[in-house]
Amino acid sequence: MLENFWKDKYPTGIAADIDPDQYPNVQAVLKQSCERFANKPAFSNLGKTLTYGEMYALSGAFAAYLQQHTDLQPGDRIAVQLPNVLQYPVAVFGAIRAGLIVVNTNPLYTAREMEHQFNDSGAKALICLANMAHLAEKVVPKTGVKHIIVTEVADLLPPLKRLLVNSVIKYVKKMVPPFHLPKAVKFNDVLAKGHGQPVQDVSPNGDDVAVLQYTGGTTGVAKGAMLTHRNLIANMLQCRALMAANLNEGTEILITPLPLYHIYAFTFHCMAMMLSGNHNVLISNPRDLSAMVKELSKWKFSGFVGLNTLFVALCNNAEFRNLDFSSLKLTLSGGMALQTAAAERWKDVTGCSICEGYGMTETSPVASVNPFQKIQMGTIGIPVPSTLCKTINDAGEELPLGEVGELCIKGPQVMKGYWQRQDATDEMLDADGWLKTGDIAIIQPDGYMRIVDRKKDMILVSGFNVYPNELEDVLATLPGVLQCAAIGIPDEKSGEAIKLFVVCKPGTTLSKDQVMEHMRANVTAYKVPRSVEFRDALPTTNVGKILRRELRDEELKKLALKKPA
Known part of the structure; x- marks a missing residue:
């Protein structure tokens, strides 16, 4: 056991441990930070900035509405389906203050995906953007959602600008399809009704669930990872400990291009940056x-949080290369593997090195990171404070340093389990609290870790998990499909791209366009395949299980042959 192995691996100034019980719950952190940094900017978007004091007041109004104008009770689930707009932190913190469990939901989900998540979580309330409300109209009657709040992009901007921006989006750009939700309440009406009303700030225990964050884990059907207040507080403190020597409290400006509904941005920007009183500039559409x-260009930003594909795209942009990077002192990468070429180009353009980290939804998410003081390219760094890692073989036995095995993680940020899925929880978490990641890694003698491969068939597209089982289930509903398989193949832009293999039923023919149209109608854009190949048969085991690994190996050989000698 590597219990004390990492104690002396942390650079000077970084504590090896944190106290996850320092705060009783997220509400306590929020209250303290918003009082301490009341006049400091918290979030900016579309030219409007909310201070911590203003955010606390607005979240209080939102909480008061939930408590006094609905029948929602502490522990009920509310789906938050918003992009990076100011309403997101207001709604999330308001819901948490009211004692509700937040269910982060991708605004780009299809109706099918929404229906599964709302029903699986048992969501009783939904807050969504008007742009996606036409999908809510289709889905809500099939779920237990009873309360719907609809917001428009510019709802928290000053009145004249709000009217102008919302009108342009709706009438000029025609980005708001017609919808009919007669029982829906407008976001600003919610704030007006809750304004000045008393808030009964709920005080949950640290072990109570704060967020249901959906993930496929290592198998297909999306599951809700139960992240408790203690989990989130631990990861806040762990992030702060690692950044303490490089980021000051209440003075930093962080660029936020990654979606807040994704656990990476959620914990870092909404939680860790809230703890340290820093300023997040929300980018609604990084594409x-x-x-x-x-x-x-409007900000002297000191921090940037992104992933490989975004770093590459920005460095290839001439206008970006001409920006002033004199204040930039921290760049963090996660969500997908950081390519050496991308890191080197970023350093050349901005003068700032990238700290690569590693995590999972199930670890709230940060599990390891390269300390800024001691970056080692090609690694995922060292475990964050109060976290242990080990590698195991197929028999579950711990391996010595330097040997390849499945990475396991233990720490206060590891999830409570999967929502209403004890079997899936037991597969991932053992009785001693070790989480099996499904990733194959090496722990080096210096404490730094390297990811070698993935144990399962998960595909990673631009930092988002895509699960072959789900894609195959969707494709199998297309008439004419006999067999199908989905794999990930290397892609310079997105890390991996999805390729589908299809065997048609005898006497039936399908076209690539038919397959693509079916997939686009049923899955989010990042899950849509890049290529489709039709075959007479697929490789299988003797019991008929399709061998995705064999298909992937064939594709890798093809790519190797295409490369110049």
Whole structure:
């Protein structure tokens, strides 16, 4: 057991341990931070900035509405389906103050995906963007959702600007499809009704669930990882400990291009940065690089949190390369493997090195990171404070340093388990609290770790987990499909791209366009395959299980042959 192995591996100034019980719950952290940093900027978007004091007041109004104008009770689940807009932190912190459990939901989900998540979580309330409300109209009647709050992008901007921006989005850009939700309440009406009303701040225990964060884990059907108040507080403190020597409290400006509904951005920007009173600049649409670069030009930002694909795209943008990076002192990477070429280019362009980390939804998410003072490229760094790692063989036996095995993690940030899925929980978590990651790694003698491969068939597209089982289940509903398989193949832009293999039923023919149209209608954009190959048969085991690994190996050989000698 490597109990004391990492104690002397942390650079000077970084404590080896944190106290996850320092705060009783997230509400206590929020209250303390918003009082301490009341006049400091917390979140900015579309030219509007909320201070910590303003955010606390607005979240209080949101909480008061939930408590006094609905029948929602502490422990009920509320689905938050918003992009990076100011309403997101207001809604999330308001829901938590009211004692509700937040169910983070991707705004780009299809109706099918929404229906599964709302029903699985038992969500009783939903807050969504007007742009996606037409999908809610289809889905809500099939779920237990009773309360719906709809917001428009600019709802928290000053009145004239709010009217202008929302009108342009709705009538000029036509980005809000018609919808009919007669029982829905407008976000600003919620704040108006809750304004000045008393809030009964609920005080849950540390072991109570704060967030249900959906993930496929290592198998297909999306499961809700139960992240407790203690889990989130632990990860806040762990992040702060690692950044203490490089980021000051209440003075830093962090660029937030990754979606807050994703656990990586959620914990770092909404939780860790809240603890340290720093300023998050929300980027609503990072795919619009020109608009993003224009926004970046307005700020003397000191921190940037991204992933490999975004670093590559920005460094290839001439306007980005001309920005002033004199204040940038911290760049963090996670969500997908950081390529050496991308890290080197970022350093050349910005003058700032990238700290790569590693984590999972099930670890709230940060499990390890390269300390800024001692970055080792090609590794995922060392475990965050109060965290242990080990590698095991197929028999579950711990391996010596330097041997390849499945990475396991133990720490106060490890989830409580999967929501209402004890069998899946038992597969991932053992009786001693060790989480099996499904990733194959090496722990080096210096304490730094390297991910070698993935044990399972999960595909990682631009930092998002894609699960072959789900894609195959969807494709199997297309008439004419006999067999199918989904794999990930290397891709320079997204890390991995999805390829589908299809065997048609005898006497039936399908086209690539038919397959792509079916997938686009049923899965989020990042889950849509890049390529489709039709075959007469797929490789299988003697019991008929399709050998995805064999298909993947074939594709890798093809790619190797295409490379110049």
